[in-house]
Amino acid sequence: MGQTIAEKILSNSAGRVVTAGDFVEAAIDVAMIHDITGPLAVKTLYEITDRVWDRTKVIMLFDHQVPADSVDAAINHLELRKFAKREGILNYDVQEGVCHQVMVEKGHVLPGELVIGADSHTCTYGAVGAFATGVGSTDMGVALASGKLWFKVPDTIAFNVDGKLARRVYAKDIILTIIGDVGINGATYKACEFGGETVEHMDIANRMTLCNMAVEMGGKTGIVAPDEATAVFLEERSVDGDFTLGSDEDATKVTRRYTASEMVPVVAKPHQVDNVVPVTDVEGYHIDQVFIGSCTNGRYEDLKAAAELLEGETVARGVRMIVVPASRTEYRRALKTGLIDIFTDSGALVEAPCCGPCMGGSFGILGPGEVGLSTSNRNFVGRQGSPWASVYLCSPATAAASAIDGVIADPRTH
Amino acid sequence: MTRSKAHITGRVWKFGDNVDTDAIIPGKYLVLNSSQDLAKHAFENVRPNFASQVIKGDIVVAGENFGCGSSREHAPLALKDNVGIVIARSFARIFFRNAIDIGLPVVECDTTEIEDGDILHVDLEKGKIYNETQKKEYTISPFPAFIRNIIEAGGLVPYIKNRAQLKSREARELETD
Known part of the structure; x- marks a missing residue:
């Protein structure tokens, strides 16, 4: 019987052949912690032992409340800096940007690795063929102490997308369409394997957008089989890996098929990520704030798609637009290629790389009754501020078109 | 209301499907790291009277996919001090792990008939829930x-x-x- 990618990686990490449904204790290749889930993980670690299991395998960075926006946040940062120094682990501190972007762009994640992060969107790293999953702080603390963690080997759903996307339709529209189709718990505890010719032709940035939102349908991980694009991406980062990894033909999985050419720009309406409709259903709806950024859509490719529409245009009166590149690297790329000029010329605010308004705990907070349009991943009640605010999720192009028009707009009309 | 390892009796706070971890504890409170501090803000946006009116040992009952969204362990931690047990038709996977990891009891069961304010007695040894208000009995999925x-x-x-x-x-x- 053949194996899925998830089964192969977990078999390798557990040191025995395992299949979906098995419970395993598996060796962790890389562990990531950040400023808001890190403190509890460190507390757990020191309840168990007095050292991290392997200082070379732990990476820390601050991105949720950056630079520190309250005394409480500053204290968390201080404690974590002390921890990183004591343990000798790599600490990117506030400098590099959103954890998931940084982990992949710095080459910390390789195909076939088992990676955990104390953040639900850790599933993003599947874009380079790793089994990556978000865990809570106690799980992370145990992993920091022992280098191991228990897993239930997940079943796999293969999402096969074939065909060519139409103009102004993007990976974000694909993943929102899929989530709208299967529902907010449609992939609970499943490995979500994205494939098909559309995905094969995608760059790593867009694959990251797909894998990032696997958790929004309950997925344990999102994953794309590594290929030539993965090899080129990682070679640019001077790291090597196994690019032959893939699910066997006869592996047990459920396959769902989608046709890219039939897809249109979509939005997820308040207050649930699977509340997905074509953008044409909500055209002309009032908006107060547009946010482009996050681990879902804050990469250079996303900023470029938005800038294409914003070039020579201005953000409509009465609308605030906030652009937050996902990392320092992506920020610099956008600077050098003139994208930041386009944004600032149009009247958008460009902020330094961090999670920004996505988690509603720092800046860019929505007030009561306000409506936000966001390229991030969640639109739950109170997610971006007031419980009486509403958030619509969309692609960077839809966000840019809407910022120009001052209401929710179809990017294909621009 | 009582809370022992195997027997839990308490009053029900009923929630619907897909209660996310932002609803359990909003992002702005993630700077707090103690269960006592977090408990003051549990369900603040969706059930504003919960934190002030919850009695130690009360029971949270929900539908499908309880605890979806963010991996924040602050969510089960915000419930741990006051909530005797969380009963849901199903749980989102990270919340489920986090709750078990920190010792917050969680069980899966068909919760359709259970109503807000019902008094439940949960017997974890027998795998049964007795609804003392409605005089009904439910079986916990092992x-x-x-x-x-x-x-x-x-x-x-x-x-x-x-x-x-x-x-x-x-x-x-x-x-x-």
């Missing part, structure tokens, strides 16, 4: 043995510590043999 072991230890840290002690005792016994 967890795999591996997860039951962690629950019985009181969470993942005590489970790991017990196991380490067991191993070192075995090692010592081998040496003395």
